[in-house]
Amino acid sequence: MTKAATISGILFDKDGTLLDYAKSWVPVNYELARIAAAGDEALARKLLVAGGMDPDTGYVTPDSLLAAGNTVEIAEGLVAAGAPFTVEALAERFDGLFANSAQLAVAVTDLAHFFATMHERGYWLGVASSDNEASIRATAKRFGFDGYLHYVAGYDSGFGTKPEPGMVLGFCAATGLEPHQVAVVGDNNHDLHMGRNAGAGLTVAVLTGTGSRASLSDASDHCLNDITELLPLLPAAAVARPAA
Missing domain, CATH: 3.40.50.1000 (HAD superfamily/HAD-like)
Known part of the structure; x- marks a missing residue:
C-alpha cells in the first residue's frame, strides 16, 4: 500500500x-514595509530586504521571514531591522492588514x-x-x-x-x-x-x-x-x- x-x-x-503567493502577497509586502517604516521609503526598502524580498523585483527568498514567518515573527524581524515600533504594536497593525488583504487575494x-x-x-x-x-x-x-x-x-x-x-x-x-x-x-x-x-x-x-x-x-x-x-x-x- x-x-x-x-x-x-x-x-x-x-x-x-x-x-x-506572488499575486496575493507581494503587493501586501510592499504595504507592510511602508507601515513598518512609518512612511520612510528608504527604510521600507531596507525592511523588505531584511524580510527576504527584493524591493525592485518582488522576488521573495524561499523560507525567508516574509515567506514563512507568522505575524509576530515578521514584526520581531522588522523591529530588529529598524522599524520604529514595538513588536506588539507592529504585530497588531500587521494582523489588521492581513485580515483586510483576504479581499485582494488570488x-x-x-x-x-x-x-x-x-x-x-x-x-x-x-x-x-x-x-x-x-x-x-x-x-x-x-x-x-x-x-x-x-x-x-x-x-x-x-x-x-x-x-x-x-x-x-x-x-x-x-x-x-x-x-x-x-x-x-x-x-x-x-x-x-x-x-x-x-x-x-x-x-x-x-x-x-x-x-x-x-x-x-x-x-x-x-x-x-x-x-x-x-x-x-x-x-x-x-x-x-x-x-x-
Missing part, C-alpha cells in the same frame, strides 16, 4: 498553497469546487496557516470553501506555530485521525517540517508559493505544480473516516 492510499485528512497551508484554482470535490471523496479538510485565524476564515468565506472545512488554525489559535507539530495534532484531535492518516500540503519548509515533526503520513509541496523543487525536495514526499495535482495523487475515495 502506498502512503497516499492511507490518507483520510488533508491539512493545507494558505498563502502560496491555496493562494498564489486563488490558485476554483477553491469552492476543489474543496467540494475533496469533501465528496470523503476527506477531512483543514487549513493551518502562519497568518491569523480571522484572515483564514475570511479567505475561506470569500472563496466559498468555508463550509467544507473541519478545522482552521492560525498562529494565534493556540496550537503553536510552524514548524512545531501542534497544528497537525490539533487537526487530528478535531477529526479523530492519527497523524499517519494526514497529508500536509504547503509551499515552504515550515509547512513540510511541521508535517514531519507531527508524524504526518504524507508531506506534499506545491510550487505556487516561494519554494522551488530544489528547496522543497528534501522534506516532501511529492512536489506538485499546484493543489489540483492532488486529485490524481490521492485515492478517489478516502479511507473510511471516523466520526468527529
Whole structure:
C-alpha cells in the first residue's frame, strides 16, 4: 500500500498553497514595509530586504521571514531591522492588514469546487496557516470553501506555530485521525517540517508559493505544480473516516 492510499485528512497551508503567493502577497509586502517604516521609503526598502524580498523585483527568498514567518515573527524581524515600533504594536497593525488583504487575494484554482470535490471523496479538510485565524476564515468565506472545512488554525489559535507539530495534532484531535492518516500540503519548509515533526503520513509541496523543487525536495514526499495535482495523487475515495 502506498502512503497516499492511507490518507483520510488533508491539512493545507494558505498563502502560496491555496493562494498564489506572488499575486496575493507581494503587493501586501510592499504595504507592510511602508507601515513598518512609518512612511520612510528608504527604510521600507531596507525592511523588505531584511524580510527576504527584493524591493525592485518582488522576488521573495524561499523560507525567508516574509515567506514563512507568522505575524509576530515578521514584526520581531522588522523591529530588529529598524522599524520604529514595538513588536506588539507592529504585530497588531500587521494582523489588521492581513485580515483586510483576504479581499485582494488570488486563488490558485476554483477553491469552492476543489474543496467540494475533496469533501465528496470523503476527506477531512483543514487549513493551518502562519497568518491569523480571522484572515483564514475570511479567505475561506470569500472563496466559498468555508463550509467544507473541519478545522482552521492560525498562529494565534493556540496550537503553536510552524514548524512545531501542534497544528497537525490539533487537526487530528478535531477529526479523530492519527497523524499517519494526514497529508500536509504547503509551499515552504515550515509547512513540510511541521508535517514531519507531527508524524504526518504524507508531506506534499506545491510550487505556487516561494519554494522551488530544489528547496522543497528534501522534506516532501511529492512536489506538485499546484493543489489540483492532488486529485490524481490521492485515492478517489478516502479511507473510511471516523466520526468527529
